[in-house]
Amino acid sequence: MYTNKFFIWVAFMGFFFSCSEHDEVETIPVKFPGVDPELREYFQRFEDEAAARGLPVDLTVSAITGTILKIDGEHVLGRCSFPRAQPNQVIIDQSFWMLGTDLFREFVVFHELGHCYLFRPHLEDRLSNGACASIMRSGNGPCLDNYSQRTRRFYIDELLDHQPGVLSASR
Numbered sequence: 714m715y716t717n718k719f720f721i722w723v724a725f726m727g728f729f730f731s732c733s734e735h736d737e738v739e740t741i742p743v744k745f746p747g748v749d750p751e752l753r754e755y756f757q758r759f760e761d762e763a764a765a766r767g768l769p770v771d772l773t774v775s776a777i778t779g780t781i782l783k784i785d786g787e788h789v790l791g792r793c794s795f796p797r798a799q800p801n802q803v804i805i806d807q808s809f810w811m812l813g814t815d816l817f818r819e820f821v822v823f824h825e826l827g828h829c830y831l832f833r834p835h836l837e838d839r840l841s842n843g844a845c846a847s848i849m850r851s852g853n854g855p856c857l858d859n860y861s862q863r864t865r866r867f868y869i870d871e872l873l874d875h876q877p878g879v880l881s882a883s884r
Protein backbone atom coordinates (compact mmCIF):
# COMPACT_ATOMS: atom_id res chain seq x y z
CA MET A 714 0.00 0.00 0.00
CA TYR A 715 2.73 2.41 1.05
CA THR A 716 4.74 1.58 -2.01
CA ASN A 717 1.81 2.27 -4.29
CA LYS A 718 1.09 5.62 -2.72
CA PHE A 719 4.72 6.60 -2.88
CA PHE A 720 4.88 5.67 -6.51
CA ILE A 721 1.81 7.70 -7.34
CA TRP A 722 3.18 10.69 -5.44
CA VAL A 723 6.50 10.48 -7.23
CA ALA A 724 4.76 10.09 -10.55
CA PHE A 725 2.59 13.08 -9.75
CA MET A 726 5.59 15.16 -8.72
CA GLY A 727 7.39 14.16 -11.87
CA PHE A 728 4.45 15.22 -13.93
CA PHE A 729 4.18 18.47 -12.06
CA PHE A 730 7.83 19.33 -12.47
CA SER A 731 8.00 18.37 -16.08
CA CYS A 732 5.03 20.64 -16.73
CA SER A 733 6.49 23.61 -14.94
CA GLU A 734 9.83 23.22 -16.71
CA HIS A 735 8.15 23.97 -20.00
CA ASP A 736 5.77 26.62 -18.74
CA GLU A 737 7.82 29.49 -20.07
CA VAL A 738 7.84 28.30 -23.65
CA GLU A 739 4.51 26.56 -23.77
CA THR A 740 2.02 28.98 -22.27
CA ILE A 741 0.89 29.71 -25.84
CA PRO A 742 -0.31 26.49 -27.49
CA VAL A 743 2.09 25.40 -30.18
CA LYS A 744 0.46 25.57 -33.56
CA PHE A 745 2.21 22.63 -35.20
CA PRO A 746 3.14 20.40 -32.24
CA GLY A 747 4.46 17.53 -34.35
CA VAL A 748 6.66 19.79 -36.44
CA ASP A 749 10.29 20.71 -35.73
CA PRO A 750 10.32 24.36 -34.56
CA GLU A 751 12.63 25.29 -37.45
CA LEU A 752 10.11 24.00 -39.98
CA ARG A 753 7.06 25.67 -38.43
CA GLU A 754 7.65 28.99 -40.16
CA TYR A 755 7.44 27.25 -43.54
CA PHE A 756 4.33 25.25 -42.56
CA GLN A 757 2.78 28.57 -41.53
CA ARG A 758 3.75 30.13 -44.85
CA PHE A 759 2.10 27.27 -46.70
CA GLU A 760 -1.13 27.96 -44.80
CA ASP A 761 -0.81 31.70 -45.41
CA GLU A 762 -0.21 31.28 -49.15
CA ALA A 763 -3.24 29.00 -49.35
CA ALA A 764 -5.38 31.44 -47.35
CA ALA A 765 -4.30 34.28 -49.64
CA ARG A 766 -5.75 32.22 -52.51
CA GLY A 767 -8.98 31.47 -50.66
CA LEU A 768 -8.07 27.87 -49.84
CA PRO A 769 -8.57 26.79 -46.24
CA VAL A 770 -5.55 24.73 -45.22
CA ASP A 771 -5.10 23.66 -41.61
CA LEU A 772 -1.87 21.75 -41.17
CA THR A 773 -2.42 21.42 -37.41
CA VAL A 774 -5.64 19.49 -38.04
CA SER A 775 -3.96 17.42 -40.76
CA ALA A 776 -1.36 16.52 -38.08
CA ILE A 777 1.36 16.13 -40.70
CA THR A 778 4.64 15.88 -38.83
CA GLY A 779 7.87 17.61 -39.84
CA THR A 780 11.34 16.41 -38.94
CA ILE A 781 14.88 17.43 -39.86
CA LEU A 782 17.05 14.35 -40.18
CA LYS A 783 20.06 13.16 -42.08
CA ILE A 784 18.61 11.50 -45.19
CA ASP A 785 20.71 8.86 -46.89
CA GLY A 786 20.92 9.16 -50.63
CA GLU A 787 22.59 11.78 -52.75
CA HIS A 788 20.59 14.84 -53.74
CA VAL A 789 17.59 13.82 -51.64
CA LEU A 790 16.61 17.01 -49.87
CA GLY A 791 13.29 15.93 -48.49
CA ARG A 792 10.82 13.15 -48.32
CA CYS A 793 7.16 12.59 -47.59
CA SER A 794 6.06 9.28 -46.18
CA PHE A 795 2.59 7.91 -45.69
CA PRO A 796 2.76 5.54 -42.73
CA ARG A 797 -0.31 3.42 -42.09
CA ALA A 798 -2.66 4.74 -39.43
CA GLN A 799 -0.45 7.71 -38.68
CA PRO A 800 -0.32 11.24 -40.05
CA ASN A 801 1.89 11.79 -43.08
CA GLN A 802 5.47 12.71 -42.34
CA VAL A 803 7.63 15.38 -43.94
CA ILE A 804 11.33 14.75 -43.49
CA ILE A 805 13.91 17.33 -44.51
CA ASP A 806 17.59 16.53 -44.93
CA GLN A 807 19.70 18.05 -42.19
CA SER A 808 22.73 18.97 -44.34
CA PHE A 809 20.53 20.69 -46.86
CA TRP A 810 18.68 22.54 -44.10
CA MET A 811 21.89 23.91 -42.61
CA LEU A 812 23.06 25.33 -45.94
CA GLY A 813 19.79 26.12 -47.72
CA THR A 814 18.65 29.68 -48.27
CA ASP A 815 15.25 30.74 -47.03
CA LEU A 816 13.81 30.47 -50.53
CA PHE A 817 15.32 27.05 -51.18
CA ARG A 818 14.03 25.78 -47.83
CA GLU A 819 10.58 27.03 -48.73
CA PHE A 820 10.80 25.30 -52.10
CA VAL A 821 11.66 21.95 -50.51
CA VAL A 822 9.12 22.16 -47.67
CA PHE A 823 6.37 23.22 -50.09
CA HIS A 824 7.31 20.37 -52.45
CA GLU A 825 6.99 17.84 -49.63
CA LEU A 826 3.70 19.34 -48.46
CA GLY A 827 2.62 19.04 -52.09
CA HIS A 828 2.97 15.27 -51.61
CA CYS A 829 1.95 15.00 -47.95
CA TYR A 830 -0.95 17.46 -47.85
CA LEU A 831 -2.09 17.88 -51.44
CA PHE A 832 -1.34 14.26 -52.42
CA ARG A 833 0.27 15.45 -55.61
CA PRO A 834 2.57 13.15 -57.56
CA HIS A 835 5.62 14.41 -59.42
CA LEU A 836 5.13 16.48 -62.55
CA GLU A 837 8.02 16.93 -64.97
CA ASP A 838 6.34 19.30 -67.45
CA ARG A 839 8.44 22.11 -68.92
CA LEU A 840 7.55 25.67 -69.77
CA SER A 841 8.58 27.01 -73.19
CA ASN A 842 11.83 28.34 -71.71
CA GLY A 843 12.75 24.90 -70.35
CA ALA A 844 11.98 25.78 -66.76
CA CYS A 845 9.96 23.34 -64.66
CA ALA A 846 6.22 23.94 -64.83
CA SER A 847 5.84 22.93 -61.20
CA ILE A 848 7.82 22.65 -57.99
CA MET A 849 6.47 19.09 -57.95
CA ARG A 850 9.19 18.13 -60.38
CA SER A 851 11.20 15.12 -59.24
CA GLY A 852 14.62 16.67 -59.78
CA ASN A 853 15.52 13.77 -62.08
CA GLY A 854 13.57 15.03 -65.07
CA PRO A 855 14.65 17.28 -67.92
CA CYS A 856 13.24 20.58 -66.64
CA LEU A 857 15.28 23.29 -64.94
CA ASP A 858 14.44 24.71 -61.53
CA ASN A 859 13.60 28.37 -61.61
CA TYR A 860 12.19 29.16 -58.16
CA SER A 861 12.97 32.74 -57.22
CA GLN A 862 11.37 35.77 -55.59
CA ARG A 863 10.14 36.71 -59.04
CA THR A 864 8.64 33.32 -59.93
CA ARG A 865 7.48 31.99 -56.55
CA ARG A 866 3.97 33.38 -56.95
CA PHE A 867 3.51 31.52 -60.22
CA TYR A 868 4.82 28.28 -58.71
CA ILE A 869 2.73 28.54 -55.55
CA ASP A 870 -0.38 29.25 -57.67
CA GLU A 871 0.39 26.12 -59.65
CA LEU A 872 1.10 24.08 -56.51
CA LEU A 873 -2.12 25.01 -54.76
CA ASP A 874 -4.35 24.76 -57.80
CA HIS A 875 -5.21 21.23 -56.67
CA GLN A 876 -7.68 20.14 -54.06
CA PRO A 877 -6.30 17.91 -51.29
CA GLY A 878 -7.08 14.26 -51.69
CA VAL A 879 -8.24 14.48 -55.29
CA LEU A 880 -5.12 12.93 -56.72
CA SER A 881 -3.88 9.58 -55.54
CA ALA A 882 -0.97 9.41 -53.14
CA SER A 883 2.51 8.96 -54.45
CA ARG A 884 5.90 9.57 -52.94
Ligand SMILES: [Zn+2]
Nearest residue numbers: 828835851884
Ligand atom coordinates in the same frame (compact mmCIF):
# COMPACT_ATOMS: atom_id res chain seq x y z
ZN1 LIG B 1 8.96 14.64 -54.48
